[in-house]
Amino acid sequence: MTPFLILTLLSTCLWTPTAATPQGDSLSMFLALPKCAQPCTINALTAGGCDLFNATAVAECSCTNVPLKAGMSLCVQDNCPWADQKKAAFISYNQCKDFTHESRQGEIYATGLACLIIPFVFIALRYYARFLIAKGLWWDDWMMMIAMVSHIGGCACIFVATNLGFGQHLWNVYPGNTEEMLKLFHVVQNFYIVIQVSAKLSLVLLYWRIFPTRWFRVALRCSIVWLVVHGLGFILFVNFQCNPMAAVWDRSIEDAKCLSLNGIAWAGGASAIFEDVVILLLPIPEVMKLQLTLQKKIAVYMMFAVGSFACLTSIIRLKYVHLFGNTKDESWENVDVLIWSIMEVSVAVVCACLPALRPLFLKVPGFFTSNGSKGGSSSGVATPAKNNSSNNNTPVRADVKGTRGSGASSTADGYSSRRPSTSAFRGARARPGFEDLSMDRDEVPFATRGAVERAPEETELADLEKGVGIAR
Structure with missing residues (x-):
């Protein structure tokens, strides 16, 4: 069956007048493909219902039919060594570069820009409140600065990776950009861990600054140690998931031994939610000791609890983690987990800043009124x-x-x-x-x-x- 289809394709390309056009030169494209990729191409064209007797239709069908292209790409990745994969990718890219392709790059740019500006505004307001009222910064403020600087670095890497092709299907990305794109995506994972840990440390240190109870300080010390160990541990896992390390982004290293990136992502997501819940529950005993009405106790607790609301985005993010590290179309399938990761760390930074913004809210008439007063x-x-x-x-x-x-x-x-x-x-x-x-x-x-x-x-x-x- 396959030899017949090959002969059919060859005869079609030889006798079709449009075969000499850039998009219709299927014969030269097919002959240039590595031998391991030729059966993948024929089988994909047949399964996609392409008109093999029309070379122009073959080119259009193979370049615009996403399921067909996905099957062809998966077959080539499974059956060809990296050198042949890259050769086939260049041929496919040159054949299809003039066609319109679906892209989610706009979503990434919009989400990244919004999630960069909003936390920056809250960080600026936090420091304004601290210098206006406290005339200086404390450890919780410095931790938040580390989180914001890391967030800026992470978003910068995301924007560069998106410009290189992230947000498109892998077969539509210029093959020469693939390694650099994967390397930047790897760097973003490190920034993600630093932001997450720094924002939570900022909240824990805020508790430390406010509540002096001895047992509570012991609990906070344990929380700080856990967060630091968690951060360092996952940074080591992410960076040394493969031996050699370069195999994370360099697919030409075919004999590398790697840990499951998907397993690391699930473990990180689960531990992040656990930490959010613990930080959410920590202040309850201290707040319950206050000589306040129940309504005021709830208001005070919510002032602290809002700092841990990032766990909601962490839970939503887990929905998309199952594809992380388990896909052959990384630049497309990982868009959702990337977007929700950006939103997760952005919400973490914003929520961790809210308790520290209370002095500014108090200056707004009607905010946090007390004893019937308007604005305090x-x-x-x-x-x-x-x-x-x-x-x-x-x-x-x-x-x-x-x-x-x-x-x-x-x-x-x-x-x-x-x-x-x-x-x-x-x-x-x-x-x-x-x-x-x-x-x-x-x-x-x-x-x-x-x-x-x-x-x-x-x-x-x-x-x-x-x-x-x-x-x-």
């Missing part, structure tokens, strides 16, 4: 307790029972037996409790128990002015 007080903080007695043993109300810093030992009813020094009151602003939801000195109100205000000493005031929180 002008200062956004509680007023320090007045010194109405000259007796140094006059009790001063403390905002936290047993809070360290001022050295005061709180009594059972929340009063301190030690009166702060006069110097501590100069220019000092009292630290409000969660009862005053209009606070704008830091990301969230800091008091965890007791009454609304206390007068911090000079060292604590310096920390507060820097936005460090209760304790470093």
Whole structure:
């Protein structure tokens, strides 16, 4: 059957007047193909219902019929060594380059640009809030900067890879660009891990800055260690998935031994969702200790929980991971997982910034109103307790029972037996409790128990002015 079809194709090409045209020169194209690719071509043309007696129709059919081209490409990849695959790819590309092909490059550019601009705006607002109110940055802010720089680098690689052909079917990509495109896609995977881990570390460090409870700090330390180990581990897996390493993007290395990239992707996605859930649940015990109404506790918790909402995009992304590493049409089949990966890390950066933007929201009338006030007080903080007695043993109300810093030992009813020094009151602003939801000195109100205000000493005031929180 195959010899007959070959003779039919040859006779058609020899006797068809259009055979000399660039698109109709099927004979020269067929003869130039490697021997291992010739049966793939004939079988694909037959299965695609192409008119073998019309050379122009053969060219048009083979170049515009996506299932036909996919079957031909799969057959060549399965039966030909890399050198012959590349030779066949050049012939196919030159024959079909003038035809219109389906492309998803526009989707990639649009998604990448939007997911680059929006996080950049939120990062800028975050740093504006930090410098405006805290006059400096802390570790959670620096982690977010690492995430944003990595995000910019990842998007830059994606745009270059898309310009090289990513977003088109592999057989429509110029064969000389394939290796560079795969190399950039590999670099993007590294950026993805760094962004994901940095954004989560930023949230954990934000918790550290706000909640001083000892057991909670232990849990946060464990979370930090887990995130760092997870990040380093998956970077090693991604970069050393093949031996030699260059086999990840250089398909001419045919005797390479590689791990399952699909398995790595599934493990990474599952661990990312697990981490999001843990970070989502971490603040609940601390928030439940607050002397607030249930409604305010929920509002405070949601302020933290919004930082972990990226897990929703992580779950959606898993829907497309099954094709990752299991396809012969990588530049097309991996578009969905790439788009959702971009969206996932972008949402992670934006959500991790939202708790830190609360001071800016408080300046907008109607945002986070408290006690019927519209937009909060002008200062956004509680007023320090007045010194109405000259007796140094006059009790001063403390905002936290047993809070360290001022050295005061709180009594059972929340009063301190030690009166702060006069110097501590100069220019000092009292630290409000969660009862005053209009606070704008830091990301969230800091008091965890007791009454609304206390007068911090000079060292604590310096920390507060820097936005460090209760304790470093």
